[in-house]
Amino acid sequence: MNHTCMRAAALAAFSLIGANVCAQSNVTIYGVVDAATAYASNQGGNSNTYMRSGNLSASKIGFQGVEDLGGDLKALFLLENGFESDTGAQSSASALFNRQAYVGLQSAAYGSVTAGRQYTPYYLLVGSLASSNVLTGATGAHPGDIDGLDTTVRISNSVTYSMPAWRGLQASAQYGFGEAADGNAAGSSFSAAVKYSTSPAEFALGYLKLKNGQNGTGWSDKASASFGISAINQGYASADSIEFIAASARYTMGKWMVGANASNVQYQAGSHSTFRDTAIFNTAGLIASYQWTPQWFLSAGYSDTFASRANGVSDRARYRQLSFEQNYALSKRTAIYLIEARQLARGQTLGQNGAIVDAVASVGDSQNGTPSSNGGQTVVMVGLKHSF
Numbered sequence: 001m002n003h004t005c006m007r008a009a010a011l012a013a014f015s016l017i018g019a020n021v022c023a024q025s026n027v028t029i030y031g032v033v034d035a036a037t038a039y040a041s042n043q044g045g046n047s048n049t050y051m052r053s054g055n056l057s058a059s060k061i062g063f064q065g066v067e068d069l070g071g072d073l074k075a076l077f078l079l080e081n082g083f084e085s086d087t088g089a090q091s092s093a094s095a096l097f098n099r100q101a102y103v104g105l106q107s108a109a110y111g112s113v114t115a116g117r118q119y120t121p122y123y124l125l126v127g128s129l130a131s132s133n134v135l136t137g138a139t140g141a142h143p144g145d146i147d148g149l150d151t152t153v154r155i156s157n158s159v160t161y162s163m164p165a166w167r168g169l170q171a172s173a174q175y176g177f178g179e180a181a182d183g184n185a186a187g188s189s190f191s192a193a194v195k196y197s198t199s200p201a202e203f204a205l206g207y208l209k210l211k212n213g214q215n216g217t218g219w220s221d222k223a224s225a226s227f228g229i230s231a232i233n234q235g236y237a238s239a240d241s242i243e244f245i246a247a248s249a250r251y252t253m254g255k256w257m258v259g260a261n262a263s264n265v266q267y268q269a270g271s272h273s274t275f276r277d278t279a280i281f282n283t284a285g286l287i288a289s290y291q292w293t294p295q296w297f298l299s300a301g302y303s304d305t306f307a308s309r310a311n312g313v314s315d316r317a318r319y320r321q322l323s324f325e326q327n328y329a330l331s332k333r334t335a336i337y338l339i340e341a342r343q344l345a346r347g348q349t350l351g352q353n354g355a356i357v358d359a360v361a362s363v364g365d366s367q368n369g370t371p372s373s374n375g376g377q378t379v380v381m382v383g384l385k386h387s388f
Contacts (some may be wrong), residue, residue, distance in 0.1 A: 036383025235350025348379025
């Protein structure tokens with residue numbers, strides 16, 4: 001090949017590479033780095049001051065892309081990894097894109113279908129109006145995220161259909177495949193939710209059911225989903241299935257927002273469960289926020305969670321939690337924040353071994369692995385969040 005032909009071939013190759021780069025220009029890289037100094041009044045009997053990642057918002061990095069396929073059809077994908085900003089470690093050692101990983105098709109006329117690891121319609125539509133979205137799940141989620149209205153529930157091997165928004169109405173349904181070859185849909189999940197927005201009010205109602213897999217007396221790691229396990233519900237982690245029903249509402253008046261939410265969670269026993277009676281947790285919550293200045297955002301929330309009398313428990317457990325947030329925006333992407341919460345626990349529940357134990361406090365979902373040794377726990381965090 002002579003030099004002229006070689007130059008022509010090189011120019012053609014660079015043209016193709018350039019065209020391919022242009023085609024990929026719709027991919028967005030985004031993320032959050034969030035770190036705080038935290039204080040907990042009681043973690044297993046002792047106070048603790050420590051560094052913690054992802055308090056106002058989870059520390060994460062994500063890749064999101066959309067390709068126009070023509071004729072009102074688009075291809076989309078999302079890959080999202082959670083990490084610990086205080087150590088640099090992945091939030092999950094076994095999964096790179098542990099938060100979300102899905103691909104799908106979207107049409108303005110017919111809605112979207114996505115497949116992979118995803119949040120539930122229950123969380124996306126109902127949880128978006130609940131306390132965690134306003135106050136942060138670290139200290140504002142209902143105790144232990146007992147009702148899954150924060151981000152602790154993600155569904156692997158799932159397919160989701162979301163209808164196009166119509167006159168303020170949104171609806172979505174999802175099925176998670178347990179992928180067990182037993183014909184009984186072991187480890188599967190189902191979720192559906194609707195949301196209606198008519199300014200200045202918003203309303204949402206949702207349902208979620210998680211089925212256990214075939215993994216002895218605990219919650220199977222082969223199930224399509226896991227959930228937040230804490231001192232509040234660890235006695236029921238061997239449930240055959242769990243059902244969540246929740247409703248939430250908000251009303252916005254200028255700089256003010258007020259809201260209410262309620263949930264019912266049922267842990268249903270099976271042949272491998274360490275308990276025998278269906279355990280029920282009901283939660284009612286109130287939230288409010290105020291945009292004091294363009295920089296200052298203030299919010300508060302209260303929740304009351306109480307369990308049923310079952311499995312030999314007559315003095316049923318009750319958890320009351322009060323949460324606050326003060327957020328000062330240094331820019332559109334950077335904020336300093338202070339969050340506080342106090343929880344009181346009373347009554348009795350089942351412990352990890354199935355024995356009846358005194359209920360202990362576990363604030364939000366930041367203390368799921370570090371509950372109090374008694375019925376009281378106070379948590380305060382001051383931190384810095386940067387989004388990109």
